[in-house]
Amino acid sequence: MSIKGTRRQFLKTAGALGAVSTVPMIGCGAAPKVVVIGGGFGGATAAKYVKWFGPEIDVTLIEPNKTYTTCPFSNLVLGGVRSLASITHDFVPMAEDHGVHVVQDLVVAVEHRKKMVKTQGGKTLAYDHLIVSPGIDFRFETIEGYDATVAETIPHAWKAGPQTALLRKQLEAMKDGGTVIIAPPPNPFRCPPGPYERASMIAHYLKRHKPKSKILILDAKDKFSKKGLFTEGWKSQYPGLIEWVPASKDGRVLRVDAKAMTVHTEFESHKGDVINIIPAQTAGKIAHTAALTNQFGWCPVKFDTFESTILDNIHVLGDASIATKMPKSGNAANTQAKVCAAAVVAVLRGETPSVPTTSNTCYSLITPNYGISVTAVYRVSAKGYTPVAGAGGLSPMGEGAKFHELEARYARGWYANTAKDIWG
Amino acid sequence: MRTHQPFRFGLILAAALAVAVPTVSAEAASKVARADLIASNCFNCHGFEGESIGVIDGLHDMSAKALVKKMNEFRSGAKPSTIMKRIAKGYTADEIQAMGRYFESLDNK
Ligand SMILES: Cc1cc2nc3c(=O)[nH]c(=O)nc-3n(C[C@H](O)[C@H](O)[C@H](O)COP(=O)(O)OP(=O)(O)OC[C@H]3O[C@@H](n4cnc5c(N)ncnc54)[C@H](O)[C@@H]3O)c2cc1C
Numbered sequence: 001m002s003i004k005g006t007r008r009q010f011l012k013t014a015g016a017l018g019a020v021s022t023v024p025m026i027g028c029g030a031a032p033k034v035v036v037i038g039g040g041f042g043g044a045t046a047a048k049y050v051k052w053f054g055p056e057i058d059v060t061l062i063e064p065n066k067t068y069t070t071c072p073f074s075n076l077v078l079g080g081v082r083s084l085a086s087i088t089h090d091f092v093p094m095a096e097d098h099g100v101h102v103v104q105d106l107v108v109a110v111e112h113r114k115k116m117v118k119t120q121g122g123k124t125l126a127y128d129h130l131i132v133s134p135g136i137d138f139r140f141e142t143i144e145g146y147d148a149t150v151a152e153t154i155p156h157a158w159k160a161g162p163q164t165a166l167l168r169k170q171l172e173a174m175k176d177g178g179t180v181i182i183a184p185p186p187n188p189f190r191c192p193p194g195p196y197e198r199a200s201m202i203a204h205y206l207k208r209h210k211p212k213s214k215i216l217i218l219d220a221k222d223k224f225s226k227k228g229l230f231t232e233g234w235k236s237q238y239p240g241l242i243e244w245v246p247a248s249k250d251g252r253v254l255r256v257d258a259k260a261m262t263v264h265t266e267f268e269s270h271k272g273d274v275i276n277i278i279p280a281q282t283a284g285k286i287a288h289t290a291a292l293t294n295q296f297g298w299c300p301v302k303f304d305t306f307e308s309t310i311l312d313n314i315h316v317l318g319d320a321s322i323a324t325k326m327p328k329s330g331n332a333a334n335t336q337a338k339v340c341a342a343a344v345v346a347v348l349r350g351e352t353p354s355v356p357t358t359s360n361t362c363y364s365l366i367t368p369n370y371g372i373s374v375t376a377v378y379r380v381s382a383k384g385y386t387p388v389a390g391a392g393g394l395s396p397m398g399e400g401a402k403f404h405e406l407e408a409r410y411a412r413g414w415y416a417n418t419a420k421d422i423w424g
Numbered sequence: 425m426r427t428h429q430p431f432r433f434g435l436i437l438a439a440a441l442a443v444a445v446p447t448v449s450a451e452a453a454s455k456v457a458r459a460d461l462i463a464s465n466c467f468n469c470h471g472f473e474g475e476s477i478g479v480i481d482g483l484h485d486m487s488a489k490a491l492v493k494k495m496n497e498f499r500s501g502a503k504p505s506t507i508m509k510r511i512a513k514g515y516t517a518d519e520i521q522a523m524g525r526y527f528e529s530l531d532n533k
Contacts, residue, residue: 053460331468338464354458357519359465361507373507377465377514391514395506406506409479410469416478417471424472 031058032348035117035127037107037286039063039091041070041330042133042318044422045337047100050131054345060125061094062117064106068423071191072330073415074160078168079201080209081368087160087415089423110290112311129344131306132292132299133317133333134284135159136190139297142280144255154258154275157198158190170274171205177212178273181263183253184219188298189281190319190328192225193374197364198276200230203238204367216270217244218263219251220280225327226364226372228397233366233404253277283320290314298322303380305343305353306336315340324384325376331414332360334422356380363411371407462519463526474527488524495520 034057036047047061069088076082095102105119116126138156140147146154155170157163171180180202184195199215206213223246224230234242245251255264256277262269263277282288282297292299292308299316301308301323306315317340318333326332335358343353361375376392378385395407463474466483470476474484483491497503498512515523 049464334468335465338461342461354461357462357465357515359468359511359514361468361511375507375510377511388514391512392510403506410506413476413478413480414469417476417480418468420477421467421472 036131038133042333049341060101069160071160075201079204136281139280146256176210180274181272186220200366222246229372306340370404371411459522459526488528491524
């Protein structure tokens with residue numbers, strides 16, 4: 001039997017034991033404790049992989065929701081090509097197959113000196129290492145007239161779930177010939193190609209069901225991720241359907257009038273039948289409460305371990321962290337979590353963490369059968385994560401239908417395997 | 425492992441664990457293997473531990489030699505691809521060897 005086989009077997013055994021809480025630890029005193037905040041891309045991966053690298057460690061994952069709906073592929077829900085159920089995952093395998101204690105609760109405080117966290121439900125949990133992956137929060141104050149309450153009628157849909165369902169419902173209810181306004185945020189934000197994939201998927205729906213309609217993208221930026229590829233795809237798939245207005249041409253939305261269903265830029269106003277405002281972003285609230293953020297609202301970390309540069313023994317992953325050239329993507333959060341998990345296990349065993357190499361692949365769909373991608377392999381230095389020169393990059397321009405059909409297939413392959421890697 | 429384990433079974437597992445601990449500690453001492461960490465980069469598209477459930481090929485049954493050969497062919501363009509050329513070029517020969525070693529070590533050949 002291979003070494004790997006032995007360990008995997010052990011993991012299964014240890015996992016089963018985790019479920020039988022009355023069995024005492026054998027021999028070596030209490031197991032080291034790792035607590036993870038957040039069951040999304042970063043947190044769920046970290047919890048599973050601390051166990052994978054270090055079956056002897058006691059891992060608790062705290063997440064307020066019973067299930068997690070992924071933002072990846074939520075644009076396909078808007079396009080009517082996937083259901084919300086098909087992108088929703090639970091934590092049953094986490095608890096039953098991987099031996100992670102799953103606590104359904106919200107962390108409200110981190111007591112750094114005492115090395116413990118407190119939950120809304122009144123629990124106190126001690127840790128040796130804490131891993132924090134709370135995702136993002138919105139800076140509603142950056143757009144006049146927009147806040148969490150208005151978002152119940154003018155959705156952001158930048159956290160998947162009810163917001164996605166609401167935006168889909170509005171698209172279904174819209175008359176043919178209507179205007180859909182999408183207002184993407186300034187950098188940095190979660191999923192740089194996301195707003196433009198969203199425009200594509202909404203266009204896919206409109207083209208088939210409401211062909212006289214239009215999409216108006218009012219952008220807070222002058223360029224965006226995969227711009228050449230999106231523009232090429234829009235031209236061939238949706239001629240005349242999508243208009244993009246950059247910030248330099250007065251694209252930036254400053255004010256929302258929810259009653260009049262109008263958005264205001266510096267010089268103009270635009271009326272929408274469906275409006276999707278994606279506000280500027282900051283690290284998830286608990287990162288602020290725990291004092292893990294810098295003056296820009298994101299969390300600085302040591303690059304080889306994702307340990308906070310502000311507080312010892314607390315690691316921050318995913319969208320909330322500053323991972324230099326790595327984008328705020330689910331795939332990036334996943335690979336960062338593996339690096340962090342390996343580092344935490346190494347440190348708890350008194351070893352030196354190994355030097356990480358991370359990667360990221362982001363597929364976007366222009367139609368269900370037309371995919372594009374960007375990928376990179378990253379190396380770490382004192383300056384942070386830098387993509388390997390001469391590798392990675394975008395899908396080539398000018399490729400034919402066959403190439404893009406394959407990339408669409410691989411996008412679905414990526415989704416299935418990534419979801420299994422994290423919540424399976 | 426999704427059903428509840430009767431307590432007796434738990435005890436048997438506990439006994440198994442007691443035996444397993446020294447083996448695992450010995451392996452633990454071999455460091456959190458860099459090969460595992462680097463190979464885990466492949467799991468997003470090719471499946472957890474290389475077992476794919478989607479349309480993308482799995483890697484769990486590949487020998488180290490076959491994986492290295494394929495990666496080199498992607499790199500040079502000898503084997504056409506959509507994305508693998510871009511990815512293969514990002515890793516060093518040592519890293520590709522390490523990935524190969526990891527998938528070869530899986531106990532399912
Ligand atoms: C429309 C859209 C499309 C996207 N498409 C892609 C894609 O194709 N590929 C890709 O790689 N990425 C994509 N992304 C980006 C991806 O969703 C994020 O980068 C990813 O979710 C980041 O992971 P995270 O762990 O940082 O945060 P999240 O995944 O948001 O997880 C955070 C979790 O923490 C929990 N939490 C927050 N606060 C607390 C607390 N106090 N206590 C306990 N739990 C807490 C939350 O409930 C949540 O479950 C997309 C995003 C959007 C919006």
